[in-house]
Amino acid sequence: MDAAARVSNRLERIALLEHGPAGRPVLLDELRQLVGEAEEWARTEADPSGVASVEKLREGVEGMR
Numbered sequence: 001m002d003a004a005a006r007v008s009n010r011l012e013r014i015a016l017l018e019h020g021p022a023g024r025p026v027l028l029d030e031l032r033q034l035v036g037e038a039e040e041w042a043r044t045e046a047d048p049s050g051v052a053s054v055e056k057l058r059e060g061v062e063g064m065r
Contacts, residue, residue, distance in 0.1 A: 003041035010034045
């Protein structure tokens with residue numbers, strides 16, 4: 001599975017968790033995993049705007065502690 005597909009799949013899982021009974025720790029774990037997958041995708045694509053977006057995502061997730 002390529003990086004873009006992993007990000008897409010993770011986003012789908014997160015959307016399902018948001019509307020289900022999952023607790024905050026489960027959702028936060030999924031978001032942290034998304035950050036790593038998004039970083040891989042941005043590096044693979046060598047996209048500066050993607051890298052910047054991932055950094056904003058990381059900051060947002062870290063602020064959820």
